[in-house]
Amino acid sequence: MIALHAGPEPAPRRQLFVGTALACAGIITLFGGMLATWMRMRTNAIDATGEWLPRKVIVPEVPSNVMLIAFLPLCIFAQWAVYAARRDDRPNAGLALGLTGLMGLAVINGMVFTFNQIRLPVAGGAYNSMFYAVTGTFTLVVVLGVVFTVVCLFRYLGGRSTDREIVSAHALYWYVLAAVFAAVWFVVFVTK
């Protein structure tokens, strides 16, 4: 009789964490490509006409700075959830995840506030359409992050508190989003 030896139960190789890391790699290249195109178009426009940002348009810097600052506690809360989950501390993990979601909503609110404040029509020029394309796409990935947080939270509230991998993957996602927003903030809101 020829047979391969039976193995133990499949080793937990953190599929969800690996999958999230790959998705994060995709998000990084998505925004890396978009910001690279932004900078190229900006340089071309300045070389051609000396102007990139339309006149009379004032980019609201306060909400963008607040969003950047909001990512700091957001990451801390996400890591707090990981810390609590590792210690089977359900109340703290739940609280941390709730606060993470709240901060995510604050970032979305900040972006919507920016859209209202900037008074920039989508039609009307390269800057206009590209501004909304970059910031709109970023808002979309933040919304996905909030959904991820809600799923995490429900799993915890539902009693699956031993499933710590999802909390780690969730924290990784927000770390990457924080790094991506730092780049968006610098290119779109600071150098404009």
Added chain:
Amino acid sequence: MTTIETHATGTAGQPHGSHSVAVVSGTVSTGGLVRWITATDHKLIGRMFVGVSAAGGLGVAVLGVLLGIDRLAADHSVLGLGVVPQLFGAYRVALIYAVLVPALLGLAIAVVPLQLGARSLAFPRLAATGFWLWLIGLILVVITIAANGGPGGGDRKMVEGFLAAHIVVLLGLFAASLALAASVMATRAPGMNMRRVPPFSFAALIGALVSVVALPMVIGGLIYSLVDYRYGGSAFGSSKELWDHVGYGFTQPLTFGFAVAVFGIAIDGLVTSTGKRLPMRGTMFLGFGLVGLGVLGGIVQFAAGVRRNLFDLSFGTALSDIVPFAIVQLLPLLGALIVFGLGGLALSKGRPQASAGAVLGMLGSLLIVAAMLANALYHIGDARLGGTVFEEGTRLYVGYGAVVAVIGGVTHWAPKLWGRMVPTKMVIPLGMLGFVATVLASLPYLIAGFAKQPADAVVFDYSGPKALWNALSLIGHVLMFLTIIGFILVAVGSLTSRNADDRPDAADDPWNGQTLEWATSSPAPENNFAAVPVVTSPEPLLDLKQEAARSA
């Protein structure tokens, strides 16, 4: 209980039945439309990808024929100049994103978990969602182009729809690629480290990572184009200029990164056909990785070429051209040559059987190496090939080369996917016809490129036998159409035949394989393995057979 039990062998079509081992577990699912729609079995998802991309291949060949007919009458357009840009657009999208990427991805999704000793794909629902997104997006792309959308289209709403559908297509491929890459990274059997992963699985991992990294960049470009076009088109131009900012996603060297799994099919087929262990696996994997560096073509978003009059340039200026050119254009070629060299070494170690995986995989790889050489030439400024059909010829080498290899791969792994043998004696000649078709479709455009036949145009003039080159290419497309149709007929005939004498059920290990997929029953049951096997070498099944032979 052991993981893998022997069971009765000696089935017809079993040349190496004496050492066959198989898992007896799980059930093969029942039929029905619902089963296809809700499929989470990786073999089914992979088969759906391959099946639809076969239809895509037929579509590309038909478009090639239509455009070829139009190019034969070089002084006027038969189809109408308003339609031609859209057909060229569809031709380009379909070759890369309806044939090249999904066909290789589908084959990998179907086979890789079996090779890894995994019971399922990581994130099977994500992969299934990816398939449906891709399919729906593809249907929408066809509809929008037919309704005067697409590049150069006159209906604004349809052009917007085309861009949005295109994003959906790429999102679907991204999702499926992510599931595949995560599978190789996180679902391998105990003991199977990265050096022990079978060549096809490793190459498929590289191809999936290329997609995970590169497709979002193309999606980003398409989002810009969509928003801009929707609100006036002041930044990214009219519908005729839609491709200008995402063109890198449809051309070389990025397509080499997508096609790296072709080399995996060749090496896996070759190693299985010789029955010997693969020498210098680490170097071989390095070769796959270098081919995957074609992804840099997507990341840098510019044509890393050498400008004209290179020898008149200062040393520093010349170097600033040569270094990016060497990294982006030549390293993938070096990787392919390493793979070929080690493949030759593997071949010299044994007496290979003529298997479809080995023969057609090698032919497909050869076509892609030809594309790499042509692409390097295309980016040398002094060759003055920019804006000519030379690039289209190179792209066809890659796309059709992948078709030839996938035909070999499907035939090789058909026993595990359908439980039936596809007759090698019929498939190898068909694949060879596909090889000839590819050369005929592509090579004339390389020659016409030197004569300055413009790209994406049906009205042109140059001195030379322009009708001859375009007629030869047209014949190549016709032959490719016949190749794909022929293979579909042979495969469907074999897989659906109820005549047991005519088309026998496949044995569990018909090729005397070395890797884990040949250790389960044919067709592989829904969960692949009753229990996850332990792996102690890159060729676990060969170990077992040698051990059995020694003890006998």
